[in-house]
Amino acid sequence: MTDTLVAVEGLVKRFYLRGQNYVGAINGISFEIGRGETLGLVGESGSGKTTVGRCLLRLVEPTSGRIRFEGSDITQLTKRELKPLRSRLQMVFQDPFASLNPRRTVRQTVEEPLALQRYAPAHAWLGMITEILKRVGLGPQYLDRFPIELTASEQQRVGIARALITSPKLVVLDEPTSTLDPTVREEILGLLRSLQSSMSVAYLFISHDIMAVERMSHRVAVMYLGHIVEQAPTAAIMADPRHPYTRALMSAVLSPDPARRLPRSLVVGEIPSAINPRRECPFYSRCPIRLDRCLDDVPPMAAVGPEHGAACLRWRETSEVLAEVAPE
Numbered sequence: 063m064t065d066t067l068v069a070v071e072g073l074v075k076r077f078y079l080r081g082q083n084y085v086g087a088i089n090g091i092s093f094e095i096g097r098g099e100t101l102g103l104v105g106e107s108g109s110g111k112t113t114v115g116r117c118l119l120r121l122v123e124p125t126s127g128r129i130r131f132e133g134s135d136i137t138q139l140t141k142r143e144l145k146p147l148r149s150r151l152q153m154v155f156q157d158p159f160a161s162l163n164p165r166r167t168v169r170q171t172v173e174e175p176l177a178l179q180r181y182a183p184a185h186a187w188l189g190m191i192t193e194i195l196k197r198v199g200l201g202p203q204y205l206d207r208f209p210i211e212l213t214a215s216e217q218q219r220v221g222i223a224r225a226l227i228t229s230p231k232l233v234v235l236d237e238p239t240s241t242l243d244p245t246v247r248e249e250i251l252g253l254l255r256s257l258q259s260s261m262s263v264a265y266l267f268i269s270h271d272i273m274a275v276e277r278m279s280h281r282v283a284v285m286y287l288g289h290i291v292e293q294a295p296t297a298a299i300m301a302d303p304r305h306p307y308t309r310a311l312m313s314a315v316l317s318p319d320p321a322r323r324l325p326r327s328l329v330v331g332e333i334p335s336a337i338n339p340r341r342e343c344p345f346y347s348r349c350p351i352r353l354d355r356c357l358d359d360v361p362p363m364a365a366v367g368p369e370h371g372a373a374c375l376r377w378r379e380t381s382e383v384l385a386e387v388a389p390e
């Protein structure tokens with residue numbers, strides 16, 4: 063990566079419960095996002111993806127670790143110091159209708175970040191709103207409509223316009239299409255890609271769907287139980303996944319490539335509880351190729367190739383060993 067926009071180092075987020083108990087939502091993760099690039103963050107429900115996105119925007123306070131945005135550590139900033147940064151960091155939410163205030167028109171919705179951040183003089187706002195609506199494919203006739211008068215696709219376009227109106231450098235896209243039907247999903251993903259190239263914005267694209275992540279992302283990070291278990295440029299991770307969990311995610315979408323397929327039965331059961339995590343391989347309880355020594359510690363991120371890391375002690379032999387335990 064040539065020009066780093068965001069650098070996350072050793073990020074931890076614990077949600078404390080009663081007494082000393084806590085949910086280990088993020089257990090020490092590190093990654094970077096380059097300017098204008100998309101990092102796909104993929105994993106099952108409960109793996110910690112949304113919490114990562116919310117930490118980047120400081121919508122939740124990290125427990126420890128560093129988040130550098132354009133060089134400065136945003137975990138150290140006060141609320142007041144953070145305010146000017148708000149226009150450069152935005153989020154698009156999963157459910158477009160739920161994320162829009164039903165009593166606000168499209169114009170009022172898209173205007174909100176401008177007003178909150180006193181971004182540009184107020185007399186310029188209408189022109190800016192009309193322009194961004196045009197970029198997301200909505201004409202001026204939409205300005206005075208309410209969310210209920212819009213289709214799901216139009217609602218998400220409004221959500222995207224609201225996120226992009228202040229020309230942010232990073233937008234967290236949290237499952238932006240998971241509530242949409244397949245044709246609308248394609249439309250919105252295509253729109254997000256074209257906006258990225260015209261506005262040179264970076265995305266953290268959060269999804270449980272590895273195929274959507276593959277289409278959208280320059281690089282991919284795979285999350286499991288609050289850990290990143292593998293990360294790499296998209297082509298590398300899709301061609302040569304080294305963590306058994308990455309392989310399992312690929313098999314769950316029934317990859318057309320037989321070399322990637324794994325019987326679903328290989329990874330059985332649910333993601334375990336995130337309460338009071340132990341220092342061991344997070345995937346141990348479901349791993350088809352586990353060893354006793356996987357219980358000794360969280361495996362380090364092994365260097366598989368250029369920018370390709372896998373946190374598995376057996377990364378050199380994953381494919382061979384999986385083929386032995388589950389011949390097709």
Ligand SMILES: Nc1ncnc2c1ncn2[C@@H]1O[C@H](COP(=O)(O)OP(=O)(O)OP(=O)(O)O)[C@@H](O)[C@H]1O
Nearest residue numbers: 077085087105106107108109110111112113114336
């Ligand atoms: N406010 C909170 N209090 C306690 N636990 C929380 C809180 N928010 C999230 N968690 C827990 O943190 C873990 C990670 O949740 P998170 O929502 O980040 O996962 P996710 O991968 O985004 O899942 P999903 O796809 O379902 O949104 C889960 O175990 C979740 O129950």
